[in-house]
Amino acid sequence: MATVEAHQQCSVFMEQLLGRTVRYQKHKPGSNLSVERLPEGNFQIESVHRFGNRVVLNDGVIVMENAPTVMERGGRIALLFATGEELYFVAE
Numbered sequence: 001m002a003t004v005e006a007h008q009q010c011s012v013f014m015e016q017l018l019g020r021t022v023r024y025q026k027h028k029p030g031s032n033l034s035v036e037r038l039p040e041g042n043f044q045i046e047s048v049h050r051f052g053n054r055v056v057l058n059d060g061v062i063v064m065e066n067a068p069t070v071m072e073r074g075g076r077i078a079l080l081f082a083t084g085e086e087l088y089f090v091a092e
Contacts, residue, residue, distance in 0.1 A: 014055060014070055017045045022077060022089035030085035032065035042092050062087070 021044045027035055038061060049056045055064040068079035072091070079087040 014048045014057075014067065017070065017077065018048060020045050020077075021092040023092055025076070025088040025090050027088065028084070028086040030081070030083050032081060032083045033085045033087060034063040035087065037061045 021042050023042045024035070024038050024040075027033065043058070043061075046058050047056075049059075050067070053066050055067050056062070057064075064079070064081070066081055066083065068081045068087070071078045071080065075091045077089040077091055079089075081087075
C-alpha cells in the first residue's frame with residue numbers, strides 16, 4: 001500500500017482540520033506523541049491550540065510536542081513528525 005506522503009502534492013495546516021470528523025486508524029509511537037486519551041470511534045476535531053512548539057487537539061485528547069506536517073489523500077489524514085512518529089486518521 002502506498003503511503004500518504006508519496007502521493008501528496010502539498011501539506012495542509014493543523015487548523016484546516018477544525019470541524020472535521022475523523023476516526024483513529026494507527027500510529028507509529030514515540031515519546032513526543034500522546035494518544036492515550038483518543039476516543040474510540042469517530043470524533044470531531046473541535047480545537048487546535050499552540051503553546052510554543054506544543055500542539056494540543058481537543059483540549060488535551062491529543063498532545064504533540066512538535067507541530068507535525070499534515071497531509072491528506074483520499075480521506076486519509078497523516079500527521080508526520082520530525083521525530084519519525086506518525087499518526088493516521090480516516091476522515092468520515
